[in-house]
Amino acid sequence: MVQKLDYLKETPSQTAGPYVHIGLAPGAAGFDIYQQELGWDIAGPNAKGERIRVEGIVIDATGSPVKDVMLEAWQANSEGVYAHPESPGEVEEGFRGWGRVITDFETGEWGFDTIKPGPVAARAAMGGEVRPAADEELQDAYGRGHAGLRQMAPHINLWIVARGINIGLNTRIYFEDEAEANAEDPVMNLIEWERRRKTLIATRTLRDGLPVYRFDIKLQGEDETVFFDI
Amino acid sequence: MTTPAEFYERDRAWHPPAQTPIYKTSVTRSPQYALLSLQQSVSEITGPTFGHTDIDPLDRDLIHNYAKDGGSAIGERIILHGRVLDENARPIPNTLVEIWQANAGGRYRHKKDTYLAPIDPNFGGCGRTLTDENGHYYFRTVKPGAYPWRNYVNSWRPAHIHMSIFGTAFCQRLITQCYFEGDPLIERCPIVNTIPDMAAQGQLVAALDMNATIPLDTIAYKFDIVLRGRRSTMFENRLDGN
Numbered sequence: 001m002v003q004k005l006d007y008l009k010e011t012p013s014q015t016a017g018p019y020v021h022i023g024l025a026p027g028a029a030g031f032d033i034y035q036q037e038l039g040w041d042i043a044g045p046n047a048k049g050e051r052i053r054v055e056g057i058v059i060d061a062t063g064s065p066v067k068d069v070m071l072e073a074w075q076a077n078s079e080g081v082y083a084h085p086e087s088p089g090e091v092e093e094g095f096r097g098w099g100r101v102i103t104d105f106e107t108g109e110w111g112f113d114t115i116k117p118g119p120v121a122a123r124a125a126m127g128g129e130v131r132p133a134a135d136e137e138l139q140d141a142y143g144r145g146h147a148g149l150r151q152m153a154p155h156i157n158l159w160i161v162a163r164g165i166n167i168g169l170n171t172r173i174y175f176e177d178e179a180e181a182n183a184e185d186p187v188m189n190l191i192e193w194e195r196r197r198k199t200l201i202a203t204r205t206l207r208d209g210l211p212v213y214r215f216d217i218k219l220q221g222e223d224e225t226v227f228f229d230i
Numbered sequence: 231m232t233t234p235a236e237f238y239e240r241d242r243a244w245h246p247p248a249q250t251p252i253y254k255t256s257v258t259r260s261p262q263y264a265l266l267s268l269q270q271s272v273s274e275i276t277g278p279t280f281g282h283t284d285i286d287p288l289d290r291d292l293i294h295n296y297a298k299d300g301g302s303a304i305g306e307r308i309i310l311h312g313r314v315l316d317e318n319a320r321p322i323p324n325t326l327v328e329i330w331q332a333n334a335g336g337r338y339r340h341k342k343d344t345y346l347a348p349i350d351p352n353f354g355g356c357g358r359t360l361t362d363e364n365g366h367y368y369f370r371t372v373k374p375g376a377y378p379w380r381n382y383v384n385s386w387r388p389a390h391i392h393m394s395i396f397g398t399a400f401c402q403r404l405i406t407q408c409y410f411e412g413d414p415l416i417e418r419c420p421i422v423n424t425i426p427d428m429a430a431q432g433q434l435v436a437a438l439d440m441n442a443t444i445p446l447d448t449i450a451y452k453f454d455i456v457l458r459g460r461r462s463t464m465f466e467n468r469l470d471g472n
C-alpha cells in the first residue's frame with residue numbers, strides 16, 4: 001500500500017442540453033426573468049481601440065448549422081490586458097472582456113460587438129519572459145513584469161457548448177488582417193498542419209463602415225476547426 | 231514573490247469523450263481530430279469576475295423569482311446547496327453559479343419544449359448566485375420532474391438540474407448536471423452514461439442531506455462541485471525557466 005493523495009477529482013462535464021438558454025440567456029430566449037443579464041456587453045462604452053463585430057455559424061458533420069449553441073468569449077482589451085488581477089495593467093472602466101451569445105433559433109447565426117483585442121504576452125515556455133517587474137513597468141498582482149519577448153497575436157478565446165457537446169469546446173478567433181502577427185503566434189505555430197491554421201482566422205469585411213469578422217466553426221468533417229485542450 | 235501557476239491538466243478520461251453514440255446527438259457534433267494541448271498562457275489562467283451588483287439576492291430562490299405576488303412554484307420544495315472547491319480541496323469564494331431546470335412536472339419554460347406536462351405559471355426555472363467566502367452556495371427550488379426525450383423511443387431523463395460554474399480562470403469553465411440520490415433513471419440515462427467511470431458518474435449525484443433539511447418546510451440535497459486545481463508555487467523556477 002502507499003499513501004493516498006488527497007486531491008479531489010474535477011466534477012465531470014455534462015452537455016448543456018437544448019435548453020441552455022433558459023439558464024444562461026433567458027432574455028435572448030424570449031423569457032424575461034432577471035433585472036440584469038450577463039455577458040451582452042463585452043467592452044463597455046469607455047473601451048479604447050477599434051469597434052468590431054464578430055459573426056458566424058456553428059456547423060455540424062452534415063454541414064448543417066447548429067441552432068442551439070451558446071458561445072462565451074474571453075478577450076483582452078486593445079492593449080492586451082485582461083480584466084483580471086493576474087493580467088498586468090489596467091482595463092478601462094466597464095471593460096469586462098467577457099461575453100455570451102446564443103445562436104438564432106432559425107438560422108444558427110450568432111454575433112457580438114466588441115473591440116479588437118491587442119497582442120498578449122506569451123508564456124515563458126513559448127518564448128515570453130516573466131521576471132520581477134522593473135519599477136516603471138506594468139505589474140501583475142504578483143509583482144511580476146512581462147517583458148513580452150514574444151507575444152501572441154490578437155485573439156478572442158471562445159468556449160462553445162450545446163446539446164450533443166459533452167464537454168465545452170475551446171478555440172480561438174484570430175484576425176485576417178494580422179497576418180504578420182499570426183505568422184509569429186506561438187499557438188498558431190503549434191498547429192502542425194498548416195492548412196488547419198486557417199480554421200482559426202476570421203475574415204474581415206466592412207459593413208456600413210464597421211469592421212465585421214466572419215468566424216464559422218466546424219465541429220466535425222472537412223476543415224474541422226482546431227479545438228484546444230487548455 | 232508568488233508566481234501564478236498553471237492549472238492541473240484536465241483528466242479527459244474522467245469526463246465524457248466527445249463522441250458517445252448512445253447519446254445520438256453527439257455523433258455529428260463531436261470533433262474527430264485530437265484536441266491540441268496548449269500550455270496555459272494568461273489567456274487561459276484569467277477569466278471573468280462577477281460581483282454582487284451583477285445579480286439580485288432573489289435570483290437564487292426559484293420558488294419565488296418568477297412567481298406572481300404571493301404565489302410560489304408547485305412541487306417538492308428543496309434546498310440545493312454545497313461548496314465549490316478546487317482539486318486541492320480549497321474553497322472557491324465569490325464565483326458565479328447558475329442553474330436551470332424543468333418544473334416539477336418535467337416541463338421547461340422554453341418554446342422548443344413541447345412535452346405535455348403543464349407550464350407552472352409561477353415557475354421560471356433558472357437561478358444564479360455567488361459562492362460566499364467559504365465557497366458555499368445554496369438555491370431554493372422545487373425538485374424537477376423526469377421528462378421524456380428523443381434518443382431511443384423510450385428515453386427518460388432522470389430528475390436533474392443543469393449547472394454552470396466559472397471559477398477564476400477561463401480554463402476552469404464548466405457546465406454539468408446534478409442528479410438526485412435514489413433515482414432509478416440515473417443508471418438508465420444515456421447522457422449520464424456518456425461518462426465512462428462509475429465513480430465519476432457518482433460525483434454528479436446529490437446526496438439527501440437531512441441535516442440541512444428545514445423541518446415541516448423544505449428537503450435538502452447537498453452537491454459539491456470541484457473545479458480544476460492549480461499547481462503550487464514550490465517549483466516556480468522550473469515552471470518559468472524550462
Ligand SMILES: [Fe+3]
Pocket residue numbers: 017019332387390392
Ligand atoms: Fe434538462
